[in-house]
Amino acid sequence: MPKVTLIEFNGTDHTIDAETGKSLMMNAIDNGIPGIDADCGGACACGTCHVFVEQKWFDATGESNPLEDSMLSMRPDREEVSRLSCQIEITDAMDGMVVRMPEYQM
Amino acid sequence: MNQIADMPDAVETPLDQIDFSDPRLLKDDSWHEYFARLRDESPVHYQAESPFGPFWSITRFEDIVAVDSNFQDFSSEPTIIIGEVGEEIPAEMFIAMDPPKHDVQRKAVQGVVAPKNLEEMEGLIRTRVQEALDDLPVGETFDWVEKVSINITTQMLATLFGFPFEDRAKLTYWSDIAAAGPQMTGGDIDPQERFDGLMECLATFTQLWHDRKAQNDDGFDLISMLQRDPATADMVDRPMEYMGNLLLLIVGGNDTTRNSMTGGVLALNQNPAEYDKLRADQSLIPSMVSEIIRWQTPLAHMRRRATRDIEFGGQQIKKDDKVVMWYMSGNRDERSIENANEFIIDRANPRHHIAFGFGIHRCMGNRLAEMQLRILWEEIMLRFSHIEVMGEPTRVNSNFVKGYETLPVRVHPL
Ligand code: FES
Numbered sequence: 001m002p003k004v005t006l007i008e009f010n011g012t013d014h015t016i017d018a019e020t021g022k023s024l025m026m027n028a029i030d031n032g033i034p035g036i037d038a039d040c041g042g043a044c045a046c047g048t049c050h051v052f053v054e055q056k057w058f059d060a061t062g063e064s065n066p067l068e069d070s071m072l073s074m075r076p077d078r079e080e081v082s083r084l085s086c087q088i089e090i091t092d093a094m095d096g097m098v099v100r101m102p103e104y105q106m
Numbered sequence: 107m108n109q110i111a112d113m114p115d116a117v118e119t120p121l122d123q124i125d126f127s128d129p130r131l132l133k134d135d136s137w138h139e140y141f142a143r144l145r146d147e148s149p150v151h152y153q154a155e156s157p158f159g160p161f162w163s164i165t166r167f168e169d170i171v172a173v174d175s176n177f178q179d180f181s182s183e184p185t186i187i188i189g190e191v192g193e194e195i196p197a198e199m200f201i202a203m204d205p206p207k208h209d210v211q212r213k214a215v216q217g218v219v220a221p222k223n224l225e226e227m228e229g230l231i232r233t234r235v236q237e238a239l240d241d242l243p244v245g246e247t248f249d250w251v252e253k254v255s256i257n258i259t260t261q262m263l264a265t266l267f268g269f270p271f272e273d274r275a276k277l278t279y280w281s282d283i284a285a286a287g288p289q290m291t292g293g294d295i296d297p298q299e300r301f302d303g304l305m306e307c308l309a310t311f312t313q314l315w316h317d318r319k320a321q322n323d324d325g326f327d328l329i330s331m332l333q334r335d336p337a338t339a340d341m342v343d344r345p346m347e348y349m350g351n352l353l354l355l356i357v358g359g360n361d362t363t364r365n366s367m368t369g370g371v372l373a374l375n376q377n378p379a380e381y382d383k384l385r386a387d388q389s390l391i392p393s394m395v396s397e398i399i400r401w402q403t404p405l406a407h408m409r410r411r412a413t414r415d416i417e418f419g420g421q422q423i424k425k426d427d428k429v430v431m432w433y434m435s436g437n438r439d440e441r442s443i444e445n446a447n448e449f450i451i452d453r454a455n456p457r458h459h460i461a462f463g464f465g466i467h468r469c470m471g472n473r474l475a476e477m478q479l480r481i482l483w484e485e486i487m488l489r490f491s492h493i494e495v496m497g498e499p500t501r502v503n504s505n506f507v508k509g510y511e512t513l514p515v516r517v518h519p520l
Pocket residue numbers: 025037038039040041042043044045046047048049084085086087
């Protein structure tokens with residue numbers, strides 16, 4: 001089980017044992033991490049599971065698809081390293097990965 | 107339109123003899139059984155004839171998510187209601203646009219409802235809600251829709267637009283007529299009245315644009331934001347686009363929250379055990395707010411148009427066919443929501459509903475709507491032990507706006 005750290009906007013961090021094959025969003029929800037709303041339940045259709053992946057881990061999270069890109073493009077706080085956490089599937093290569101959460105989901 | 111014959115029996119009638127666009131289904135709140143049948147028997151359903159032409163009905167939650175997030179195959183142009191908007195006012199709004207134009211225009215106004223701005227507005231909203239509630243006539247039966255729901259949403263809209271406060275009733279009027287054309291949603295506004303009203307709306311807002319420009323301050327109202335964004339800075343020179351987007355924001359901010367404000371009172375009265383739960387634990391308000399929005403689903407549908415022949419749900423949808431996603435039905439779909447037909451204020455996953463839509467057109471005012479409802483209920487619970495419904499509500503005659511014209515209530519102070 002790779003360890004993944006999620007850091008809330010206020011700096012509080014949470015390290016979880018993430019389950020591979022499951023999305024980062026589902027892992028966060030299952031571990032009760034605040035800051036990810038995931039209104040659509042992982043359908044890449046709400047944009048409320050936004051995270052910033054720490055630069056050196058960004059490539060490990062894989063490519064985003066065009067739908068994810070359109071959803072992200074409506075976020076005023078989008079950065080280069082923005083991803084929707086429901087579109088990141090946890091792999092063993094992500095052991096030690098750090099992601100930050102935005103100030104708000106909208 | 108088709109107000110002559112009685113509605114066909116919901117259980118016995120063959121599905122192809124039922125008109126699912128008939129506004130009476132919402133007006134009489136009789137839609138539940140009809141749409142439950144569609145979900146079970148024909149979830150992707152073709153209706154060959156209706157006063158609005160032929161269309162597909164999509165009624166299951168998962169299918170709605172699939173259509174809503176596939177903007178390539180299911181276009182939002184030219185409009186997002188079952189009917190046609192008519193040629194006389196060719197208003198253009200970003201909800202009825204596809205990318206890339208949609209994204210540019212939406213982004214220009216999105217910031218007004220960013221949570222940072224909302225926080226700043228919270229105090230103001232709370233003061234206004236307090237004033238409205240403190241003015242209610244205790245011991246008398248009165249209309250909740252007029253005295254609370256319309257009153258509060260209109261004040262909020264005036265604030266968002268920087269609209270002259272004393273004229274704010276006009277915003278409600280324009281919102282009402284914008285979406286009430288008979289050929290659009292089955293409403294009953296006279297076309298000439300609608301035309302005149304919307305022209306007045308455009309003239310008023312054009313004046314407001316120029317006045318605001320002359321003031322040249324950094325307001326955080328919507329008009330100032332449009333003026334600041336390079337993509338929309340000269341929108342006033344494209345009147346139909348300007349009006350379209352104004353109407354979108356007026357209707358989007360008006361019909362929706364207003365009807366959820368009324369729907370919540372009704373739902374709690376129909377479910378007294380839930381009202382007890384709320385009285386015992388007011389920290390349930392945020393999850394109740396999501397549940398109210400799901401239960402009410404103030405906009406019944408959104409329409410798309412197929413951009414190519416496509417197989418969907420085992421059916422052959424043809425290029426240019428109208429595809430109607432019935433949000434209110436998706437929100438009652440037991441396949442995706444446990445006990446979907448019950449009102450449960452502490453349900454496990456209350457944000458998992460479809461009332462805001464999904465995908466790139468998902469409601470941009472969702473957090474503002476939730477905040478207004480949360481404040482309303484926080485302030486209600488500080489004042490009243492019970493808001494008692496005194497009679498049946500009257501509902502809006504429309505297949506699009508699922509809402510209330512009146513709801514007689516009495517308030518009982520703590
Ligand atoms: S959970 Fe909705 S987009 Fe990720």
